[in-house]
Amino acid sequence: MGFFLHTPFPQWEVFRLIPWANLMLQGILECDVIGFNAKRYCLNFMDCCRESLGCKIDVDSGTVIHVGRTIKVVHNPIGVSNRDLENLARESPDLELSKNLVILGVDRLDYIRGVPYKLNAFERFLEMYPEFLEKVVLLQILIPSRTSQAIYQELKKTIDKLVGRINGKFGTHDWVPIQYIYKFILPKELAGYYRDSHVYFFTPLSDGMNLRGKEYVASQIKSSPGVLIMSQFSGAEEEMKEALFCNPHDITETAETLKRGLTMSEDERVLRMNNLRRRGKKYDIQYWKENFMKAMNNKQFKWNQMEQLIQFLFAKRTLVYYSYCEFEKKDKLALVLDYEGTMVPILENGEVEKLPAKTKQLIEKLSSYKDVHLTIISEGDIENLKKLIGCDNIIYAGHNGLQINIPNGTKFTHIELTNLHKKISSLAVSLKKNTSTSKATIINKGCYLIFNYQNIPEELQEYTVQVAGGIIKKNKFEVTPGPKCLYARLRLGWSKGRAVIFILTQIFGYDWDDNVKVIYAGNDQNDEEVFRVNYC
Missing domain, CATH: 3.40.50.1000 (HAD superfamily/HAD-like)
Known part of the structure; x- marks a missing residue:
């Protein structure tokens, strides 16, 4: 049995705050192979097993020993379907994006995605590098999520206010620095945005993987590719080393990274993107599946x-x-x-x-x-x-x-078996006598009794069940409903x-x-x- 966690696994000092932390670990450890997107999540999990449950761990082999069992912990980053995304990018029509340099952001409405941090960093970028005014646009696509929950409603208001303030501060009559789209985007249309943007920019505060960056790379089919800028707190950070990284909590550093991405030479962009695409094609979603199943099959059970x-x-x-x-x-x-x-x-x-x-x-x-x-x-x-x-x-x-x-x-x-037989026999007699129907079947199983009413006319079944259930309870038996029957059991400890x-x-x-x-x-x-x- 295998378990894969797509989200981050926290450090012990954070995980221990959960009142049911031990139960969660014990449940996960019932699996034979446990997978994570990032090596640090594997280490965090094994550390929690050691600190919380006293498990013996081996970081080198990626194993946890729990109650005599050896559980394999694997680092297996999830991928995307590169071929499908490339085809979508080829089929997507020209979306007529801004003639300016386009910085693309695609995020689900979620507080861990760090969208307000991204907007603040873009504002700082325009302040620090005024030469980009009226030459660059941030196209921010926000995908609705959990819109009925108050915390997400407040986040949406915060983002709306930031967009309005920044556009009001820097915008002109023919240039709006942030083009803001709040709706679901079809995959084919999204592939076109990925293909035609100059920079893809995402700033999660904590993320298991964030496949948007991999989708962007797979869609970069043009000879002059774009630049990937991502938060160092994304799970994809460990394998996508050719991207530019930023700390979304440091808006000045993030603004500087934006400038570097927008001014990067074509040769460097091609080199970085080719390496990212080559790795993305090799470690796609199919590889992720096969690699995880391989880890499952390699689990050393000694069959005889x-x-x-x-x-x-x-x-x-x-x-x-x-x-x-x-x-x-x-x-x-x-x-x-x-x-x-x-x-x-x-x-x-x-x-x-x-x-x-x-x-x-x-x-x-x-x-x-x-x-x-x-x-x-x-x-x-x-x-x-x-x-x-x-x-x-x-x-x-x-x-x-x-x-x-x-x-x-x-x-x-x-000691109570003999008395149990007597009580069940007595209950059977009582049911037969008081349910006033010859079509019910009473089966004495020795340790419990079954009252079967499937042959009773449909219009009488509800009444019969009420009567029979009352008799069973009166005799101090537990009643459990079954398919067209009632089970009567006596608890003996x-x-x-x-x-x-x-x-x-x-x-x-x-x-x-x-x-x-x-x-x-x-x-x-x-x-x-x-x-x-x-x-x-």
């Missing part, structure tokens, strides 16, 4: 015959809940399988299909491995489960873990999760987590109880 059997066993099953931990030869494996719905499909009437002979043979094969400990959990009675499977040297759990038999002789039966922990502890001892890898496979919400226990 046992694991191939597991794959085959579930080749035609959808495992809704599945946790896989890297398995090495020195480790023991606890394989825990839910029976109904995972190993065998559940039929419409609530019954299950017969266990296929081939699956039965695979179970026997898996159970023969010395370091593999197989557990099968059923919602039915444990003795019936044993007859269905017919294998002596595996662990059986009946009634969703209320009964457990381990080959070493350990047997467990929950015991769950599949606790049953699995009990089994692991009985077999491997209380330190089982140090040398045992666990795979649990299930198919419904009831199996989530296992995943709430932090062992997978």
